[in-house]
Amino acid sequence: MIERLGVPPVTNEAQARIYASSINDRHRDAASAWIAQGADAGEPRADVEGRDRRRYARHPIDGITELWFQGRSAPCRLVDLSPGGARVVPDGVEPVPGTAVRVALPEAGIRDATVVFRNKAGVGLEFADRPAAA
Missing domain, CATH: 2.40.10.220 (predicted glycosyltransferase like domains)
Incomplete structure (x- = not known):
């Protein structure tokens, strides 16, 4: 079922967990990138391509x-x-x-x-x- 989704950007922790356990290398890479981009310090600030994902200034x-x-x-x-x-x-x-x-x-x-x-x-x-x- 996850294969039908393609590889949309990871936007939250739950999605990252699902992607991290996928057999698809691109899913696992997207999850790893999301985690590396700031999950420990707060909400990730950028998508896999490095674009700011925030809709509003904080x-x-x-x-x-x-x-x-x-x-x-x-x-x-x-x-x-x-x-x-x-x-x-x-x-x-x-x-x-x-x-x-x-x-x-x-x-x-x-x-x-x-x-x-x-x-x-x-x-x-x-x-x-x-x-x-x-």
């Missing part, structure tokens, strides 16, 4: 906020913010990619989002009501 923030998911809340540190998403570091619990969450943002109120990555640098969120790509 703005560093260092603030405390709240994250809600699966009927519980967790305090967290807000690391960066863009019109399309945010990166947070939850205190004690970390939702897995694909989890629906709500997050309190300064001057923006409560926003619905989905976890798109999780690693040592935090949890990446994509807002449900993000604007069209810039």
